Amino acid sequence: MVKMKQNIYNFFLMKYSREKIALLISGKASFIALFSLIIIFSFLADKFFSLSNLTNILDLSAILLLTSTAMTFILMLGSIDLSVEGIAGLTGVVGALMVKNFSNSNDYGLLSIIICILLGAIFGLLNGIIFTKLKIPSFMTTLGLGAVASGVCILSTRGYPVIITDQTIRGLAHIKLLGGVIPLLFVIAITINLLIWFVSERTILGRHVIAIGGDEAIAKDLGIKINLVKIMVFAISGAIFGLAGMLLVAKLGAGDIRNPYGLLFDSIAAPLIGGIAITGGIGKIPHAAIGAITLTILRNGMVLLGINPYIQQSVVGTIIILTVAITIERKKIGVIK
Amino acid sequence: MKKIQFKNSTIDLTKLLPPVAVMTLFTVFSLRNPQFLSLYNIGNILDFANTYFIAGIGLTFVILLGSIDLSIGAMISLDTILFIIMINAIGFWAYPIIIVIGIVLGLFNGVVLVRLKIPSFIVTLGSSGIFMSLALIFSGAGPIGLVPKQLHTLSFLTDRIGPFTVNHLLGMILFIVFQLVQNKTFFGKTVYAAGNSEVTTKLSGLPILRTKVISFAISGLCTALASIIIVSIMLSAAPSTGPPYMLLIIATVVVGGTALSGGIGGVYNTLLGSFLISILGNGMNVIGIDIYYQQIIHGAIIIAAVSLTLDRSKIKIVK
DSSP states (O other): OHHHHHHHHHHHHSOSOHHHHHHHHTTTHHHHHHHHHHHHHHHHOTTTSSHHHHHHHHHHHHHHHHHHHHHHHHHHHTOOOOOHHHHHHHHHHHHHHHSSBSSSOOOOTTHHHHHHHHHHHHHHHHHHHHHHHSOOOHHHHHHHHHHHHHHHHHHHHTTOOEEBOOHHHHHHHHOEHHHHTEEHHHHHHHHHHHHHHHHHHHSHHHHHHHHHHHOHHHHHHTTOOHHHHHHHHHHHHHHHHHHHHHHHHHHHSEEOTTTTTTHHHHHHHHHHHHTOOTTSSOOOHHHHHHHHHHHHHHHHHHHHHTOOHHHHHHHHHHHHHHHHHHHOOHHHHOSOO | OOEEEOSSOEEEHHHHHHHHHHHHHHHHHHHHOGGGGSHHHHHHHHHHHHHHHHHHHHHHHHHHTTOOOTTHHHHHHHHHHHHHHHHHHHGGGHHHHHHHHHHHHHHHHHHHHHHHTOOHHHHHHHHHHHHHHHHHHHHTTSOEEOOGGGHHHHHGGGOOBTTBOHHHHHHHHHHHHHHHHHHHSHHHHHHHHHHHOHHHHHHTTOOHHHHHHHHHHHHHHHHHHHHHHHHHHHSEEOTTSSHHHHHHHHHHHHHTTOOTTSSSOOHHHHHHHHHHHHHHHHHHHHTTOOHHHHHHHHHHHHHHHHHHHOOTTSOOOOO
């Protein structure tokens, strides 16, 4: 409370400047962006503020929420993971081959989800091990392994989609809780988001992640097992990517390399919109959820308003630049590269 | 890293590895299939290497600073589309105009980076969305072909003398020019200094902001030149032209031995990287590796190449 008074006091004392805006909304910018978007679209598009559209938005944001949660965990280390599309594509196809489908006679049901999570975790583990042991930047490691994963995926079905007929898996995407308002996919996604939040706030692993993101050299001097932490974070994130791949199959009804197309851009953009610094160490996991929902609402609202689809991409691009320009905490980051 | 001890000199093993990697790949492929060495195929490899190299030069300076430019893919789409529209309309005048447009796009990235003080990753991620939109709007989301009566404005670029074309001459000139810019000019020295330690460079009073803007402008310029070459080979352009190049060009720069953390590497490394990537892509086709396996091998070799070529003795923290 005292801090808030201090903030307000400082706000009126200073002249108009970028610092002033940043001070006023520090830590709250992503909420403000989300609510102002909701208000703007509610006024402009009459279909926007309805229960069916709420369900629609939650449903659309579920997968993005999952992947951006995992991406945030990695961004907080100061690393990046470009293998989202590869891992999600591969686990999707493998998962689709495990359940009832048109291509073979397997029927493992819900067990396939566990296999997908394990497969994702294995690729995440590989990412982490190659990244830390061979000391290759995560950007290149995950780029390479992402290509390997999508290569294995294309190889496994020769590029053809696997259409699934398993009703339990398909049902996952259709179940709506609370009288048909909240989709089950969204509940799964938000649960995992909160779980990772708990890990990042309340466990040793999570605190170490933030320490490494803040200053790796100091974290090393303090005796944190940096390599172990990094490998574990990549494995956890890989597992979540694997789950996302299978849930995409449940949603779309087929396992295909093209399922997660475009997911990489969005899963990096969502944490950034939520206020997570790409240099690491700053931000909280729920901000990823806010970013994912903001991005989905932005896309949904632009469709409802009938904005030219060619321009929509540049609106998203501009908004990424603007939100980061407002929310970034320059003092904490130091050198901006 | 390991050093070979000679009488009076030390040779850094990591400096030797990129050319050794290129030579090894070249030998392996030519032993497996003699057609790999045919004049036509060599020309083919040079065509690809040339495109990657020219687009990679600008990115090299950006990466040497420790920044990154993710908008190259979208810039290639926009540049190729604008170039082909202008060639269809006004012929030869398209060349100077597209170069200016390229520089302006690069300057946009640089100025936003410096003025708004946000990381280059985010600036260029955002601006790639803007450039892609423009590409879609100008092209109407479809491919645009060259008008036959304007064929002479482009065809001289791909006239072959042996395996070489005018395009390759442009690549060689750019290599010499930017090698000089990198090693002999104040700008080049500042880029290396800022890449190694931005804080120290700032305290020394060097113009970091100007250097960053110029680096991004060079990136825009080189992307425009690469777009000219892409159009001269394909004789058409579409919004989907650029994005596949994006990660390949980053890989070109990094595989050659330029570190993403900045300060290590250079234009020469990008040249080697462009040969490595293009020989790999072409060679796997020539020796008949199943297309379904190619992507797996491609990913694995990129990781292997970076692990060999990157001089990690100078990098303390790998992120």
